[in-house]
Amino acid sequence: MERSDKIFVAGHRGMVGSAMVRTLATHGYANVVTRDRAELDLRNGGAVSDFFAEEKPDVVVFAAAKVGGIQANIDQPVEFLLDNLQMQNNVISAAYENGVRKLLFLGSSCIYPRLAPQPIPETALLSGPLEPTNDAYAIAKIAGIKLCQSYAREYGANFISPMPTNLYGPNDDFDLRSSHVVAGLIRKAHEAKIDVADELVVWGSGTPRRELLHVDDLASAGVFLLENYDSPEIINVGCGEDVSIRELAELICEIVGFTGELTWDKSKPDGTPRKLLDVSKLSALGWRPRIALRDGLASTYEWFLRNVAPAALSHS
Numbered sequence: 001m002e003r004s005d006k007i008f009v010a011g012h013r014g015m016v017g018s019a020m021v022r023t024l025a026t027h028g029y030a031n032v033v034t035r036d037r038a039e040l041d042l043r044n045g046g047a048v049s050d051f052f053a054e055e056k057p058d059v060v061v062f063a064a065a066k067v068g069g070i071q072a073n074i075d076q077p078v079e080f081l082l083d084n085l086q087m088q089n090n091v092i093s094a095a096y097e098n099g100v101r102k103l104l105f106l107g108s109s110c111i112y113p114r115l116a117p118q119p120i121p122e123t124a125l126l127s128g129p130l131e132p133t134n135d136a137y138a139i140a141k142i143a144g145i146k147l148c149q150s151y152a153r154e155y156g157a158n159f160i161s162p163m164p165t166n167l168y169g170p171n172d173d174f175d176l177r178s179s180h181v182v183a184g185l186i187r188k189a190h191e192a193k194i195d196v197a198d199e200l201v202v203w204g205s206g207t208p209r210r211e212l213l214h215v216d217d218l219a220s221a222g223v224f225l226l227e228n229y230d231s232p233e234i235i236n237v238g239c240g241e242d243v244s245i246r247e248l249a250e251l252i253c254e255i256v257g258f259t260g261e262l263t264w265d266k267s268k269p270d271g272t273p274r275k276l277l278d279v280s281k282l283s284a285l286g287w288r289p290r291i292a293l294r295d296g297l298a299s300t301y302e303w304f305l306r307n308v309a310p311a312a313l314s315h316s
């Protein structure tokens with residue numbers, strides 16, 4: 001990849017896309033093209049074709065997705081399946097038709113079977129049944145991987161597919177109905193602290209384990225893979241360590257400064273019992289994460305305080 005390459009980051013307003021834009025800039029990639037949803041609806045194939053024909057990007061980072069936490073995935077399987085299939089089919093096919101030299105398709109660790117061996121190696125893909133709480137999203141992502149691999153096999157395209165573990169960081173979704181666990185618990189702990197509440201309700205049993213990677217580390221891995229990885233085989237991106245939801249909730253409360261009790265709402269789903277990626281393939285290439293969980297959670301809480309908490313207060 002050349003510093004002068006024109007790089008289209010699809011989904012630049014989201015947590016991952018915005019981190020990719022920041023990280024590309026710090027690595028000296030100054031020719032980044034973006035479009036927000038009002039300018040270009042990626043579900044519209046004609047509009048996507050026209051955009052590619054006009055802009056002719058050299059490189060594409062596909063970070064656009066309909067995403068959400070466990071409850072949103074249960075509530076809106078149609079949107080998680082259809083929006084993601086439409087966006088990725090349009091962008092991947094237009095990228096090939098317009099001579100894009102390299103495309104990074106961002107996957108997810110939920111593509112792996114619910115009861116995959118831990119830590120999960122890349123070879124676990126399609127070796128067993130998926131976790132039902134996010135199978136629509138997972139099927140869309142698996143179809144995206146297969147499309148990239150098919151373009152590589154049939155037409156020699158250089159389309160790569162990193163599989164990130166659970167992510168958190170700035171520009172995460174802090175809406176409690178759609179958030180993932182970190183953003184949800186940061187918001188709940190903050191509001192419980194402000195309200196001087198006695199308790200904070202956490203979903204599920206607290207026993208599931210999740211590996212959490214700061215999105216700036218994911219973006220650093222993304223740029224590293226754009227520069228150093230040219231295989232259609234999927235590659236895991238994680239930090240190699242996981243925590244229980246109970247440990248995570250306790251750590252977030254400590255950082256936020258909420259000192260009340262944690263209570264557990266067992267009517268809410270636990271989801272998959274454990275999701276820890278085997279990151280030996282990426283480690284062997286020489287990439288390492290830099291942001292420790294405690295530091296990443298603290299800086300994300302700072303971001304929340306500056307960007308989300310004031311707006312939430314002004315609406316209440």
Ligand code: GDP
Pocket residue numbers: 068069070071110134166178179180181182184185188201202203204208210245268269270271272
């Ligand atoms: P998952 O990795 O696809 O299951 O996605 P999530 O990040 O949404 O959930 C991870 C785990 O955290 C699940 O076991 C949830 O039940 C649990 N959890 C606990 N409290 C919350 C919360 O407030 N929001 C969310 N999204 N998950 C929570």
